[in-house]
Amino acid sequence: MSEGIGAAVKRKEDKRFITGAGRYTDDIRLENQAYAAFVRSPHAHAKVTGIDKSAAEAMEGVLAVLDGKQLTGDGIGNIICGWAITSKDGSPMNMGAWSALATDKVRYVGDAVVAVIAETKAQALAAAEAVDVSYEELPVAANIGAALADGAPQIHDNAPGNVIYDWEIGELQATDDAIAGAAHVTEMDITNNRLSPNAMEPRSAITKYDAAEDHYTLYTTSQNPHVARLVLSAFYQVAPEHKLRVIAPDVGGGFGSKIYIYPEEIVCLWAALKTKRSIKWTADRTEAFLTDAHGRDHVTNAKMGFDADGNIVGFKVSTKANFGAYMSLFSSAVPTYLYATLLSGTYNIPNIYAEVLAVYSNTVPVDAYRGAGRPEASYVVERMMETAAREMGKDPAELRRQNFVREFPHQTPVIMNYDSGDFEGNLNQAMEAADWAGFEGRKAQSAANGKLRGIGMACYIEACGIAPSAAVGSLGAGVGLWESAEVRVNPVGTIEILTGSHSHGQGHETTFAQVVADRFGVPLDSIQIVHGDTDKVQFGMGTYGSRSGPVGMSAIVKALDKVEAKVKKIGAHLLEEPEENIVIEEGTVKATGTNKALGWHEIGLAAYTAHNLPPDMEPGLKEGAFYDPLNFTFPMGCFICEVEVDPETGKTEILKFVASDDFGVIINPMIVEGQVHGGIAQGVGQALLEEVVYDADGQQLSASYMDYTMPRADDVPSYDVLHHNTKCTTNPLGMKGCGEAGAIGSPPAVINAITNAIGNNDISMPATPAKVWAAINSAKMAAE
Amino acid sequence: MHNTNYHKASSASEAASLLSGADDGALLAGGQTLIPTMKQRLAAPSDLVDISGASDMRGITVSGNSVTIGAMTTHAEVAASKELAAVCPGITSLAGGIGDPAVRHRGTLGGSVANNDPAADYPAAMLALGATIKTDKREIAADDFFTGMFSTALDEGEIITSVSFTAPASCAYAKFPNPASRYAMCGVFVAKGDSGVRVAVTGAGDDGVFRQSDMEAALASNFSAGALDGVSVSADGMLSDIHGDAAYRANLVKVMAKRAVAAAS
């Protein structure tokens, strides 16, 4: 079946994207549309002492100038974090209030204070400049160190010392004992740099209020429109759920940043009611830097103990995580259940203890960003393994091999239960493709050219397909993390799949259709994927954490099971054959052992005409299903990176990058390869190029592409993307997910390669030419 | 972007009169710096005088060693000029390394020189080549023209019409691009001519483009990369920012100078 599971069919959606016919939120124009512009705080921490709107209100075209007091006065609720984390001492997390428009205080540069609504965008922007907000500046804590220092400014009254929670997992005593008795202990301080998501399409919202129906519509750049609707109605009280339609049309990349519900959507919905106008807002790139949730920003101390043979005996990790000024929707789960639960890596580690201190600072809120917690974990584990091997004089590949988990299922000490894998198979495949054995020869050649060559690997594991609802509920999640699907077979036999997953670049319109084509043998062209509209799809949890495959497609499979059962019943009835003899092949319903058959469309027609159905059967052919995952899935892989460093300038060039992944069953290898490419580009970006930098006053020094280094095509190598797959045992298709793996495994592989090249292990991401040059020189000085 | 009045001039003199008639006018050359600044609402000229149609400000003339380049000549035109490459390959390769193709097809030499961005490439070439900047009012030696970051000897309303220089016996430009902007983190233009060796550095100094006189002296007697080994470059006066500190930039000055000399030798 050339269009089914495993076929590299071209993406159905690309026709409209490539021809410029995609329909993004900002492409939508509603009748009677006005524009919003936001007045944002220029200070990282200040009291708002006054707002003079008079000049702005008098300006041409201005419809309303709205502030936080009006917003809260109208009963609009605070923005919340939806995952409750409990501290070591049993106390709940300290969530500070976040009003969509600041009322008394601003807490980061970019915090929205006033919204101006005007007839045109230019008028709104001009009037926003005319709003006079007075501030009384307060001392600023722009990073973790400053926020935790004695006498640090208090950012939220209810978070003493700026601590949100102090959480732990694992066995402290047993881990301490194991490390105390270890033959060798590796200890490192590891920083995970702060990143800006940089979706190509900036965030955008258009809102409409229909007074006659008392009904709202929100078009928005969302990865999860149903969750947006739920939160907007249940928590922010902007509109009742049944009176709010949320549509996420084509969305140009999210990387996590479009999971969350931001102030602008809330304000635009509220302003639509207040002004009785449709309201449009689209971020410019500066606003994206200043307000899209950032990613990562951890400071970690880690200790790993080994016995005399090199077996890991204990792993202790202490992490401080910067949350920024407010708790974004999933922020609390990222450095806890999406991070510390992956600290066992691909290894047998009998004792693990991790503690995480969540910290407020006067910076943009931090939340999930491609990988969300797992890149941080894989970076810590794989930097530790590499360093330990060097310290113990062991081959880094052998040390990993020796400690690999080999039996499944494998219960780690930190919740996760790995169902499947062949870690050594991926290691071997990657080493062979990278010609690991020939490295020394290549290094000598580079040395002859005055260059430093290095090789590094990372054996990442991650967790996708979040996750069994009861399990996440017991860990504090405010929602269930199942997915829903509906399969509608039309009277003519064409098929619509309604899914709660949302595609913002992943290619669902193709891969989801392949699953259906595979099942029934109907042409891909006869299948349409419907998503991103709360009026069309009943409910869904959306797309993040590489869950659309393992969870979203599993829901489709469940619905297909029901459709198949009904089709077979109808087929048996019409063909007058026993049901167990009915098979569906290449779009035909056949009775085995006979030459009786019905075309797919004949079944559809029979179901809807209902002239001749089995007794008691309902007409129609439409089935829905909710799929609740049984477990996380565990993609893993071995990445090998080979670099050459110019010692004069510190510039790193990646010469080779091999990725051997285990993604379980692959639906479309071309799309998977694209996901791996993009993921590695983001990981290389994190390792070599990208960083959000704040000065001590909380001003972002990197808030444009003049200073924030996005990876360009010539910064990344050609990748060798390989697979050594084992089937996932906990979902019907055997899929593991592939959307984030590249970003998870690549940073440690790149840094391990650079540190190998320069002979100095002390370097932080991004390993810019300046930093690498300094590290080379300090290693030289130490040697002299 | 704020509202602005648009005018199109067909010559330098027409541009001058349009500009003098405006409240707070600005010349619009390739717009590669000015338009983004206006879009960010950081600049709001009352009037834009577009000089892209000023044909007297465009074109490359090479006669013997004498080179004149019109201010409105784009980076792409300079990069592609075979005549220019034959006498002064340093400047054609420099132009070919500015920004991306879109920028090179809009951005102009005059705009770049007038803007004097401390990380721009052309100022290093102008200084090292000892160029003369011609305006609608006078001629200014490059040594007197660049007066610090984003600052030049141009008067209010003064228009660069062309630059001219004598092509040196040999020259080359070596650039280490800023990883984010790809402007020069450090760019060194080395020119060896009749009147000696000139070494100009852009991107690295904390007050814009400058000449490196120690290197010029060392190269005057021995024009080879090795001659620079003994020259120490101080971090004093070097730019320090999130992409690299002063010590790193001082190192780059030397590394890029050696590479430029090697390429020119």
Ligand SMILES: Cc1cc2nc3c(=O)[nH]c(=O)nc-3n(C[C@H](O)[C@H](O)[C@H](O)COP(=O)(O)OP(=O)(O)OC[C@H]3O[C@@H](n4cnc5c(N)ncnc54)[C@H](O)[C@@H]3O)c2cc1C
């Ligand atoms: C993405 C990008 C990358 C870039 N990369 C580089 C790079 O790597 N290296 C580099 O050097 N530059 C780079 N630039 C800048 C580019 O070279 C611009 O062309 C240049 O800075 C300005 O030239 P312009 O013709 O676009 O001038 P404009 O933007 O039109 O004008 C710039 C300023 O100069 C004034 N001006 C223009 N012409 C004259 C004149 N004839 N007389 C007097 N004043 C005048 C204008 O009034 C304005 O104030 C980059 C720009 C972009 C957008």
